[in-house]
Amino acid sequence: VRAYVANGGDSFAVLPGGLTRVAKNPDDLVVSMQSGGGSKDTWVLFNGATNRPEPAHAISEPRLAEQVLPGIPSRAADQLFWVGRYTERLEQLLRVLRCVLGRVSGEPGGEDSTERKGLAELTANLGFFPRPLAAAASSNELSKRMLQLLYELEEPGGVRKLLRNIRFIANAVRDRFSGDTWRILGRLDSDARARPGRLPLASATALIHNLVLDLAAFNGMEMENMTRGRGWRFLDFGRRLERGLSVVRLLQAAAKVKTQPAAVLEPVLEIADSVMTYRRLYFAAPQLPGVLALVIRDDSNPRSLAFQVNVLREHTAALVVDSKTATPAAEQVRIDSLAHTLHLVNLDELAAQYAQGTAQPLLDRLSAWATDLAALSDQVTNRYFSHNVPRLS
Numbered sequence: 001v002r003a004y005v006a007n008g009g010d011s012f013a014v015l016p017g018g019l020t021r022v023a024k025n026p027d028d029l030v031v032s033m034q035s036g037g038g039s040k041d042t043w044v045l046f047n048g049a050t051n052r053p054e055p056a057h058a059i060s061e062p063r064l065a066e067q068v069l070p071g072i073p074s075r076a077a078d079q080l081f082w083v084g085r086y087t088e089r090l091e092q093l094l095r096v097l098r099c100v101l102g103r104v105s106g107e108p109g110g111e112d113s114t115e116r117k118g119l120a121e122l123t124a125n126l127g128f129f130p131r132p133l134a135a136a137a138s139s140n141e142l143s144k145r146m147l148q149l150l151y152e153l154e155e156p157g158g159v160r161k162l163l164r165n166i167r168f169i170a171n172a173v174r175d176r177f178s179g180d181t182w183r184i185l186g187r188l189d190s191d192a193r194a195r196p197g198r199l200p201l202a203s204a205t206a207l208i209h210n211l212v213l214d215l216a217a218f219n220g221m222e223m224e225n226m227t228r229g230r231g232w233r234f235l236d237f238g239r240r241l242e243r244g245l246s247v248v249r250l251l252q253a254a255a256k257v258k259t260q261p262a263a264v265l266e267p268v269l270e271i272a273d274s275v276m277t278y279r280r281l282y283f284a285a286p287q288l289p290g291v292l293a294l295v296i297r298d299d300s301n302p303r304s305l306a307f308q309v310n311v312l313r314e315h316t317a318a319l320v321v322d323s324k325t326a327t328p329a330a331e332q333v334r335i336d337s338l339a340h341t342l343h344l345v346n347l348d349e350l351a352a353q354y355a356q357g358t359a360q361p362l363l364d365r366l367s368a369w370a371t372d373l374a375a376l377s378d379q380v381t382n383r384y385f386s387h388n389v390p391r392l393s
Helices: 073-104 112-125 139-151 159-172 179-192 198-225 230-255 261-271 273-282 288-297 306-318 329-346 347-355 358-385
Strands: 006-007 012-014 017-021 037-040
Touching: 012 139, 073 112, 073 139, 073 159, 073 198, 073 230, 073 261, 073 358, 112 139, 112 230, 139 159, 139 198, 159 179, 179 198, 198 230, 198 358, 230 261, 230 288, 230 306, 230 358, 261 288, 273 288, 288 306, 288 329, 288 347, 306 329, 306 358, 329 358, 347 358
Parallel strands: none
Antiparallel strands: 006 012, 017 037
């Protein structure tokens, strides 16, 4: 029997009854959902003819925005937010793995390849490869590390870990997804169970393609089939926030590459799914000013930081409970400030300073944006997802 306790800030109250796990057969000593077990509500009935008076005191409840959000409880909003973040984080990881494996496996065995060294540094700066080994990493070592991130079950931050997180959280809000959307999530989990065959690199590339397509299908279902209520907004808010962070972190990792930084610009565009857009705009090999303009400030590019900020601004305005309030929410102020900075920053000057060997101004600006996005996540969490009353200790 699982009992429930309500936290009232200064006091606690044990609720009568609870949730009881029951076995399929009366003689079973182990209760298992897989063997036909289930759960039932447990009610505690008062044994007597007279009614028992209620306690005179009332437990205070947290005064949070989620108390007045119609249509979705705070916990469901929290879980949808993290489904959005984890699915986007998984897609970003898959794009990095696909880019690196595709380029490393295509090398003609040249261990002194400039691009290979740049990719090793890029993945190390992203935290996917041990930094002391990055410079000397061979193509085989680099591909082996990428395969570990793809296939190893217990790899921290790997594909399998992220898939387990998505499955676990999505199960808690299963009723928020349509049958087709849920089948796509099931296909994502099924495709991920594939193991490498005789040609691990070829199998890995095919697996990554399938998973990216599954995620694209999930995002398409989200955009086309979900009602534009607060649940959808929290889901898309998490996705846009994670994508903005991914763009900034990718550019930070590229800006820290020491071995021929220009060699990683095309991989950066490939990971950001912006290669064809860049080619249509510039008809030339990737250059830092153009890359920065496309993936940071081009608000027509669905993968750019500016695009994510604009969508986040719309969601934040729509989530405000009282639109007539005189003081805007802290997250609105932060997003407006971030959008203003994106509009005013001189990307050409930052690129020129970088070309002259001064990378710190660019890194500082990227770091400031990453800090703003992380703080925005904290503000949204504190406003909408705080399930306990904050108390001083």
